[in-house]
Amino acid sequence: MSSHYEAPIREPLVLGEKSYHDISVDVGAPVLGKANKSWWIVFTIALVAFLWGLGCIIYTISTGIGVWGLNKTIGWAWDITNFVWWVGIGHAGTLISAVLLLFRQKWRMAVNRSAEAMTIFAVVQAGLFPIIHMGRPWLAYWVLPIPNQFGSLWVNFNSPLLWDVFAISTYLSVSLVFWWTGLLPDFAMIRDRTTSPFQKKIYGILSFGWSGRVKDWQRFEEVSLVLAGLATPLVLSVHTIVSFDFATSVVPGWHSTIYPPYFVAGAIFSGFAMVQTLLIIMRKVSNLEAYITVLHIEYMNKVILLTGGIVTVAYITEYFIGWYSGVPYENYTYLSFGAATGPYWWAFWALIICNLIVPLSLWVKKLRRNIVWTFIVALIINIGMWFERFDIIVIDLSKDRLTSSWTMFQPTFVDIGTFMGTIGFFFVLFLLYARTFPVIAQAEVKTILKSSGESFKRLRAEHGDD
């Protein structure tokens, strides 16, 4: 794929005196070893949150959607906020694995596996909401165009909510296949390294008999490239379609043509923040600091800066065009003078501070390379991007065209519990993943060891690089 020569000015991506063997050992260790106490504690907390959320979901479905805080004006609130938030988080995974592959960014290799895992687990959480926010979720299969005994009654393909069904399900399946394909050589590595016959059996099944022949690798690379080429437009279109849920409407604040690229940029922004949150902890607890280096964190911070900048320009555009349009209704949208001073002023300013002001600190190189600060900023962005979706949905709905239907939204404990439950479920899945899957694509990292490994770069500096 890429040239073996690398400019000396580039910083190394693999630190220390690592050999191919060391990589296998380091990546295999968390899978082959035993879980420690803190893992069990965190896992239990996540599991409890998940079970609580499950209870809330069952309560909602069995009692009715009225147990949520929705009202006749605001028919979408936490449900769709959380849906868009989770889908957005998922986007960084595909961006890292597909878009960065197309741009031949070698640094992606240490982070892509976990980012993709995060994608899949986040999309699973997102996928819950379109079902559970239905009034009659047991009829959810009616959204599928299946021939039936109602005179073959079909769906209307004009609704972006139906496009969502196709977008999310395609996105989940393609991401899953892409992820799994990349896992084959790594599962095979675990299969070959483990001493337990049970693990050997399991990883033997999971790795589909991968034996790493030349022909296999050749096709493996080609498939990765084709899937990356397909996943890139997919990732753009999925969040675009999610944005269409709002932008196709005539609700002031929702109807805005910038939504497709702006939502995508916001998705990458929030997704990378989540990757930072997870990987900063993972590199520590799984002893992967030699692979997920400060440089990786800095690069991800740069992507956050870029997408955050794009989102900021979109905010300014929305704000400006809201004024420029001269439409009086535009003064009550989520980015307007009215929102900044109205009853949801706190949500407006939470968005501005978390997404616009705090990330500006990453322009300072010292802070960008500071792991603790990065972790804090990433958390703040995650909160800010939740508020962005909340503001778009709730503020815009709360003050629509008729003043007689203006109202406010109050979440109930079921709204909150369901959201907490998805966070718990996400971490249950992610924690299980971190213990059973090779969290770094070791086969890929091995391909850059000799061009970008610290010790090899030093050797080249000493002996000349020709």
Added chain:
Amino acid sequence: MYTLPSKLKLFSIILIVLGLVGITYGFLTTPKTVEDVKKIMAEQEAHHGEGHAVESHDEGHDASFVDEARGEEGYAEAAMEQAADTHAEGHSVSHEEHVLHQLQTRPWSATFVAAFFFMMIALGVLVFYAIQYAAQAGWSPVLYRIMEGITTYLLPGSVIVFLIVVFAGTHFYPWQDHDLVAGDKILQGKAGYLNFPFFVIRAVIYLLGWNLYRYFSRKNSLAQAETNNYGPYRKNFKASVLFLIFFIVTEATMSWDWFMSMTPHWYSTLFAWYIFASMFVSAITVIALVTIHLKNLGHIPFVSDKHLHDLAKFMFAFSIFWTYLWFGQFMLIWYANIPEEVTYFIIRIQEYKLLFFGMLILNFVMPILVLMNSDYKRIPWFVVIAAVFILVGHYIDIFLLVMPSTVGHNWGFGIPEIAAFLFFLGLFIFIVGAGLGKVSLRPKNDPFIKESENYHF
């Protein structure tokens, strides 16, 4: 050292002269009075027999496009007001005067379309160049001199565009008409942004910002070739990042100023980025064309077909990206069908149907078909074919941004348009040729140059 081949030089001079004559002709032959317009219309009517086409145009005026689209369903009074600006003067002037104004605008618009088209190529190349620096790209440093050569055109090109937008007045920008604003509440509301002094100040800022970055990045890039430390490179890195921030903001305001305010009631939040996509894909296409030209003449042996492959990939990808934004804007406006927004597309579909949809074939379908195959992206003549599709397509795109908003249905593609295109094409070739010729085309001492020269995949 490259020199513009003498035949090409002569060709460009001929284009400039021919273009200049044609543009002058275009300006001199516009009708001067309402009487002229009546004569023209009478002639047209005679030409068309029963005058069917002209008739429908005429009727379209008082009712405006919104009414036609909405038929008898009824529409808000406010929407009517909004729609009134598809013809700049509203209802206060006679139809003949209106046509007169549009006919007088035509040479202005024709010149502006071509002037902006070539300027945006230079500007787009500058952005691409800045991105290469900011991204520390390892493949593209061998192309730096080529990109710098193309951006030579930015200074003269942007000055010409600046002069046109400043002096076009009410030909382009109805909000500069005081009588119109006096009777229009919506425009009064926008006067804080859409007023002439601020408009000019903004244009000056864009001009300064873009050209200063061009000047300093070129200077640093040449200084890098003379030194052994990476000082100038580091300066350029910082300058590029700052320029990109400056650019993303000014590109948005530029689009609102120069294009969106041609129909000052209409607005779309995506608009600025849509214009950027057009700019960017055309720019990359021109880099590829110039690279192929230089390669054919044997000036750049260090550029391989792998570099061409990458450029072609960018042409391919950003053609799709452009289509994505085009669709995003079009579909959302079509779907919601809000009267004050939809006027923009109604006039384009009713009066420019072939161009409007033909552009999609040129800008999307053809690049996909031609450039999908990996091997084809390394074959120069294949890339040239795709490039022709893309450049023609994006010329039409700019044409469709300007013409429907300024001359409405009184458009044509004749001497003024062709002459303006030829003039700026000639100027572009001449200036870029001179720009490429000043220094060696091989950038030296760039930290990534060796990576770039050894680049293969």
